[in-house]
Amino acid sequence: MNERIPLKKKILSENDRLAKEARDEFSHHSVVALNLVSSPGAGKTSLLERTLQALGNDIRIGLIAGDVQTENDATRLIKAGGGEMVWPVVTGGACHLDARMIMRVLKDVDLDRLDLLFIENVGNLVCPSSFDLGELMKVVLISTTEGDDKPLKYPAMFRRSGLMVVNKTDLLGTSDFSMQRVVGNARSINPDLEVIETSCRTGVGLDKWEDWLRGLLASGQ
């Protein structure tokens, strides 16, 4: 006879366990890990290329580059100065990275040689929000070619992020995108969200992003 057996077991307990392992590893080696999320095409890889060029000489940066197919992003990051500190993860169709993939990559990573580790997630504002990767913080990127109501459409991601980078500001004025509205919408979901405006194309605002990273490293180590 079947009986009902109460469990109260977290569905993602295995992911959470592995994420905690990753977090402990990062903390043990004083590495600041950031989980970078956005829609496809918002400029995650461009921002990382710019970051490598600007800070690569002062800060030891590693990058885990997730993609559904191809290693194109990883190849770009290697060329931009990431060199051997770039580890591609091809999910083979999966719409997000999970902690198991990160732990698998970390076997090949000497964390003692890093200060800062970017995890470039798969371009998707829905699924990656559910999977903790052991990061210190999620950074959400949005571009001015998207709708400024995206924070309202994908609230979970904006709620769980600590910083929103609004990219492609050089294209402001060419569409109905309003900086005021996107910031207002995002802060209505997450009042404590920090905001930085950048253009990876012209370089405007990247100094603020770099200062923010330096500040995070100074406080996190």
Place this chain on the structure above:
Amino acid sequence: MHELSIAESIITAVVQEMEEQSLSSVSVIGVRIGAVSGVLPDALLFSYEVAIGGTALSDTKLEIEKVPAEGKCRHCEAHVRLGDCSFLCPKCGSGAVDLRSGHELEVAYIEAERSCEGESDDEVES
């Protein structure tokens, strides 16, 4: 689309529990899904049917309890229940609601048979 991963995680969690508690003939798996967990119940049911094929749980049924997102608004201090997929306070529109519930993603129960032979022997010895 990550409901398929969630379905696979449910199967992993239940199979692990079956081994630990010596359970067999699982018929029903009950899960609790929070309103702001990012998981859609319909998509999860569909994914579950696909994912159980060829596993020890291939004849099981998934029961989903939806858990509403509730909490206290920091702004107007009201205790509120949020709408699906929204984090805004329905009273004042603020996004600063401290949620007590709504993020749940858990296996709440399973209906199964306890196969106790091995365990009772151990108990006698201890």
